[in-house]
Amino acid sequence: MAADIWPTIHAERDALIADLDGLKPEQWDTATMCGHWDVHQVFGHLVSLAKMSPPKFIAQFAGSGFNFEKYAEKGIAQETAGGPAATLASLKAARDRKSAPPGPKKTWLGEHFVHGEDIRRAIGIKRDYPLDQVERALVFYASSEPIIHGKSRVAGLTLKATDVDVTIGTGPLVEGPVLSLLIAASGRKAALDELSGDGVETLRAR
Numbered sequence: 001m002a003a004d005i006w007p008t009i010h011a012e013r014d015a016l017i018a019d020l021d022g023l024k025p026e027q028w029d030t031a032t033m034c035g036h037w038d039v040h041q042v043f044g045h046l047v048s049l050a051k052m053s054p055p056k057f058i059a060q061f062a063g064s065g066f067n068f069e070k071y072a073e074k075g076i077a078q079e080t081a082g083g084p085a086a087t088l089a090s091l092k093a094a095r096d097r098k099s100a101p102p103g104p105k106k107t108w109l110g111e112h113f114v115h116g117e118d119i120r121r122a123i124g125i126k127r128d129y130p131l132d133q134v135e136r137a138l139v140f141y142a143s144s145e146p147i148i149h150g151k152s153r154v155a156g157l158t159l160k161a162t163d164v165d166v167t168i169g170t171g172p173l174v175e176g177p178v179l180s181l182l183i184a185a186s187g188r189k190a191a192l193d194e195l196s197g198d199g200v201e202t203l204r205a206r
Contacts, residue, residue: 005105005106005108005109006098008109008112008130008133009108009109009112010095010096011130012112012113012116012129013046013050013091013094013095013112014095015116015127016043016046016091016112016116016119017088017091017092017095019119019120019125019127020039020043020084020088020119021088023039023084023123025084027039027123028040028084030122030123031122032118032119032121032122033118033121033122033188033189033190034115034118034188037076037118038122039119039122039123040080040084040087041076041080042115042118042119043080043084043087043088043091043119044075044076044077044078044079044080044087045072045075045076045079045115046091046111046112046115047079047087047090047091047094048072048075048076048078048079049075049100049101049108049111050091050094050095050097051079051090051094051097052075052099052100052101053099053100053101054099054100054101054102057101057102058102060074060075068147103146104140104144106136106137106140107140107144109133109134109136109137109140110137110140110141110148110182110186113129113133113134113137113179113182114137114182114183114186114188116129117179117183117188118188121190129179131163131164131178131179132164134164134178134179134182135161135164135166135178137182138159138161138166138168138178138181138182138185139166139168141154141182141185141186142154142159142168142169142185148185148186148187149187150185150186152206153185153187153203153206154168154169154174154185154203155169156169156170156171156172156202157169157171157172157173157174157199157202157203158170158171158172158173158174158197158199159174159175159181159185160173160174160175160197161175161176161177161178161181162175162176162177162178163177163178164178166178171199172197172198172199172202173196173197173198173199174195174196174197174199174200174203175195175196175197176191176194176195176196177194179191180194180195181195184203189204192204
């Protein structure tokens with residue numbers, strides 16, 4: 001059920017707020033593994049997502065010429081304009097919201113885990129994520145193509161987690177922690193060194 005994602009998402013928001021409260025100014029400017037976005041921008045994206053609803057998304061997406069990158073950049077610009085303290089305050093205020101853009105709700109699990117790692121890896125913070133929920137996100141990413149392109153990225157490979165009981169797909173093996181598999185399925189090359197198997201180089205090439 002879609003409704004059961006929200007306790008996890010609320011917990012991830014709480015954890016990220018706790019991790020970032022009191023961050024030094026230069027840490028907010030640290031580059032991440034999420035394209036050209038820095039820590040503040042990735043966090044701003046999550047805040048924008050927390051405030052989103054289907055009608056609001058449709059209006060803003062249309063206003064961006066139905067270009068997802070432009071839509072995301074506008075949201076980030078809006079949420080980061082007041083500086084990190086204001087962005088943190090915005091997520092604290094939106095912490096309990098249960099709305100999201102239209103689409104499969106498991107997407108938002110992946111957004112919080114992957115972007116949470118974008119931020120934490122950049123500034124050297126570790127978190128123990130709920131592995132059963134990370135597994136749900138991985139299974140979804142491996143079967144979903146829009147925006148993230150996870151399905152085509154892992155096609156023809158066997159993904160096998162070493163810390164939960166999940167194996168996905170057939171073909172050359174890619175094995176490692178379920179969080180690393182999720183990050184790799186999302187297109188971040190930083191996790192590939194945490195994985196092993198004959199399929200890793202194929203995944204790296206993609």
